[in-house]
Amino acid sequence: MRGKAMKRICFELESRSINLGNMSALEFFARKGDWQTIAYANKVKTLEAWEINPEFKLSLMKNLPGATVRIGDSFELARDPSAKEMFDMIVFDNPQGTFGKNEQYCEHFEAIETVSALAKKQAIVIFNVNYRPFNFNNLLLWQKRRTQFYKKKDTGYLSIDFLLSFYEDYFSRKDFRKEFCFVVNRNEEYLSYLVYSLIRI
Ligand SMILES: C[S@@+](CC[C@H](N)C(=O)[O-])C[C@H]1O[C@@H](n2cnc3c(N)ncnc32)[C@H](O)[C@@H]1O
Numbered sequence: 001m002r003g004k005a006m007k008r009i010c011f012e013l014e015s016r017s018i019n020l021g022n023m024s025a026l027e028f029f030a031r032k033g034d035w036q037t038i039a040y041a042n043k044v045k046t047l048e049a050w051e052i053n054p055e056f057k058l059s060l061m062k063n064l065p066g067a068t069v070r071i072g073d074s075f076e077l078a079r080d081p082s083a084k085e086m087f088d089m090i091v092f093d094n095p096q097g098t099f100g101k102n103e104q105y106c107e108h109f110e111a112i113e114t115v116s117a118l119a120k121k122q123a124i125v126i127f128n129v130n131y132r133p134f135n136f137n138n139l140l141l142w143q144k145r146r147t148q149f150y151k152k153k154d155t156g157y158l159s160i161d162f163l164l165s166f167y168e169d170y171f172s173r174k175d176f177r178k179e180f181c182f183v184v185n186r187n188e189e190y191l192s193y194l195v196y197s198l199i200r201i
Contacts, residue, residue, distance in 0.1 A: 033059070108129075
């Protein structure tokens with residue numbers, strides 16, 4: 001079912017008394033918005049959908065009526081002063097592997113750096129973690145980037161315990177305290193969403 005994992009996230013957040021109806025949300029990698037974004041679009045107060053590929057603009061407007069659709073490079077949009085500390089909820093449904101000009105980006109590794117600029121004092125941050133990359137043995141650049149980011153030689157399998165502790169430490173180095181976090185599987189093979197409630201300290 002499309003958007004099942006995101007529906008689960010909304011349920012988990014609401015059961016922790018998080019009021020999505022007060023939230024300004026950002027989908028950082030929006031595509032057409034019909035895979036995951038659509039599952040929470042009607043629940044939040046405002047939604048921005050950022051996407052680099054102009055071919056998706058009309059589908060985004062159709063799938064996410066009421067959202068502000070911005071076509072552009074999200075990394076540049078994130079540097080715009082008008083986006084500074086604007087969002088209570090940020091979703092990084094990142095591409096897998098390396099991507100962008102000269103493969104400059106990998107998974108969410110650079111994208112979550114923008115949380116410091118984009119998040120309000122308190123924010124929910126949601127991103128994909130790939131704990132067991134598929135076809136990884138042949139992809140040397142992806143391996144190298146994961147080794148650099150996770151500071152671990154073999155990243156072919158990362159336990160959820162390792163990942164939760166890694167990202168808690170990551171956000172604390174960015175001056176965010178974790179209020180709570182949880183994991184929602186997107187499939188049974190390799191992909192999960194990590195959800196962090198963060199407070200800027
Ligand atoms: C996994 S898809 C997102 C799916 C979407 N969240 C949904 O629910 O349907 C990743 C998207 O990121 C976009 N993308 C890749 N690099 C980007 C960038 N630098 N800025 C904005 N979007 C980018 C791709 O074009 C692709 O549409």
